[in-house]
Amino acid sequence: MSAMTGSETAAGDDRAAWRPDGPVDESATARASVDPNGIVTGWSEGARRLLGYRAAEVVGRPAARLLAGKPPAETLRSLRTLPRWNGAATLLHRDGHRLAVNLLAHRREPDREEGNGDGEWLLVSPLVRPSAPLQDDALVMWAFTQSPSTTALYDAGLRLRRANADMERAIGLPEEAMQGLRVSEIVVHPEGDRTEQCMRRALETGEEQQLQQILHLAGHERESVWATSLTPVLDAEGTVRGVLLSAHDTTEEHLARRRLALLNDASIRIGSTLDLARTAQELADVAIPRLADFVTVDLLPAIEGGDDPRAGSPPSPVMLRRVAFQSVLEGSPEAVVERGTVAAYPDESTAARCLTSGRPLIENVTASAIRKVASQTPDRAERMRRYGFHSVLAVPMRARGITLGVATFSRHRSPEPFAQDDLLLGQEITARAAVCIDNARRYTRERRTSLTLQSSLLPHRLPPQAAVDVASRYLPASTRAGVGGDWFDVIPLSGARVALVVGDVVGHGIQASATMGRLRTAVRTLADVDLPPDELLTHLDDMVIRLSAEADSTADTTADIGATCLYAVYDPVSRRCTLARAGHPVPALAPPDGAVEFLDIPAGPPLGLGGLPFEAAEIELPEGSLLALYTDGLVEARGRDIDEGLDALREALSRSAPSLESTCDTVLQTLLPDHPADDVALLIARTRALDAAHVATWDVAPEPAAVAETRKNACRQLAAWGLDEAAFVTELVVSELVTNAIRYGGAPIQLRLIRDRNLICEVSDASNTTPHLRRARTFDEGGRGLLLVAQLTQGWGTRQTHTGKTIWAEQALAITT
CATH class of the missing domain: 3.60.40.10 (PPM-type phosphatase domain)
Known part of the structure; x- marks a missing residue:
């Protein structure tokens, strides 16, 4: 869209109505706005004063009718391709005479929230230019002598009187194109309005104002950061006569601080757990949006299991598992590969070449590059076209000499391509994430080993x-x-x-x-x-x-x-x-x-x-x-x-x-x-409890004759329990254990039979002496009893009690009760 403004040639009493040192006068600038089809959509009072047309006579009609002749082809090309244009133009007054004016045209971006189409052009021009040279030479001397940097002098009407060479370079316009215009007309941006508000405050209070501004100036590839001072300029009597704007370009310092802030943030946020997938996601999260618009983290499949990948370059095609991704767009619609999915990356892909070379790389996404991607992975190429990918940075993830995978950073909303500083920053945060992921990998392996060991124990x-x-x-x-x-x-x-x-x-x-x-x-x-x-x-x-x-x-x-x-x-x-x-x-x-x-x-x-x-x-x-x-x-x-x-x-x-x-x-x-x-x-x-139906106890007299009676008691109890098949072995066990207690132990002696899952025979006595198995020689008269008990029963042993010891033996039962 184009816009047009008036010039100093406007005639009549209107010229006298505006004074250079008077208050801000909106009608002192001719403004017009034109949509992409060349139709006038806005018309100011200053434009009426310049060309004599009322708004109702112009708005909604072609802007070409206001031109005296067809614009040069070079001008038309500039209007189609540049964000801003300035130059001379010849306009037609309502009464038919021609006006030679200097125009400054700004392309205003469309308002997406209001559905403002393709945007429009805004054209501005002052109706009256200050006379040159300045009447007050002392003011000029003071202003420019005190200016340490990019400097411009504005009068009390907030209109530019002088601009030094640094200001011309920063704005990209000669002083003649800016003279008589306000800041908001030179820089059509919210920061221009904000600067003008602070200038008014400086005029009213007589106090210096400070601003920190981020601007994307016409003619500059990327945004720049400015520290701006607005200093009231006083005459000899102390009267505020204007405002001196001094600006320092602090872009490099700002970027350095932002890189340090990102590194500090990465050191805090990355590696908060020993979970591998979460660590990868933390890397993706921390890089959005300060480094990239879309980030993916892909690891070699062996990594997630805690194993070491094989040495050397990965085989072709490279197989990678998508572990994490993040985007400036909600839902990460750019992602082709879902989390947890293993995908193949052709040899010519950015990720594969990064892993093969072992070095980070930056690539500009060109039409030919997208066509090459489309021949191998059409779905990836389609997403790259749809979202306007223009620059990619790939960084291999390495830790302790092992290649773990690759982190890929892409830009499609940020206009600046990746630069060397971005590569160094990407390496720094990726290296930290790689160490944390390797720690998680090693921990996963140790945890798996520990679980296996613990499960076996x-x-x-x-x-x-x-x-x-x-x-x-x-x-x-x-x-x-x-x-x-x-x-x-x-x-x-x-x-x-x-x-x-x-x-x-x-x-x-x-x-x-x-x-x-x-x-x-x-x-x-x-x-x-x-x-x-x-x-x-x-x-x-x-x-x-x-x-x-x-x-x-x-x-x-x-x-x-x-x-x-x-x-x-x-x-x-x-x-x-x-x-x-x-x-x-x-x-x-x-x-x-x-x-x-x-x-x-x-x-x-x-x-x-x-x-x-x-x-x-x-x-x-x-x-x-x-x-x-x-x-x-x-x-x-x-x-x-x-x-x-x-x-x-x-x-x-x-x-x-x-x-x-x-x-x-x-x-x-x-x-x-x-x-x-x-x-x-x-x-x-x-x-549970074993009652009298499962336990039988007898006191045994400490004399050999008691052995036979004890055997009979045991057999009667087995018969009552229905365990007659166990009687033979039980008689032998009872006889041997009771005999040993009488011979080597001490009173009191007690026999106890317990029937649960097994049949348990226990003989207790007052002696603490523990019996031992021994192999009897051919002519020995004793020593075979416990050996016989051990061979006939499922198990036997001795336990100490408060009053002596208990010798026990267990028999397996064919029927459990």
């Missing part, structure tokens, strides 16, 4: 036993925290008893998983010798101390070993449970007909401190009681007090549930609605 199937019904859950920590060393176990013990264990190793990763495995093995070994809970924790504490000493001797600064543990032994015959804990959370008990409570068990120090005793507590549990053992990750969470966690656990356990599995799910859903920040182990047991 935890029980996959809880062993069958008659003492309790059990259900369990194990949840590894989120990716950020890493796999820890929580564990649980259910260990069958002699006499139908069972040990319940829950422990937590300090730290995360492979070291914690390996330590957990060693402690779990140690607990099982110590449980096999039937140590009481407090003694077992004492031995376990010694072991952790030794492990810490070994770690110190290898200078392994990451192997800070410590653990907590809760060990409980439940006897279904006596219904008594003995518990001891080493720095571990207290267990919860839900009786069948009572409120949930947390057991008062002496705390004990965490394992690895040494020198402090552990204490056990013994309680009687009604049949059907619910016992919940857990690690601290269940009840402790960020932003939640531990008492709140315990209350939530109490409430979850108090709900009725159809099964123990359902109870476990309820507990986890109540306390851990999201993925846990720490490992969680949960073991829930419902107690």
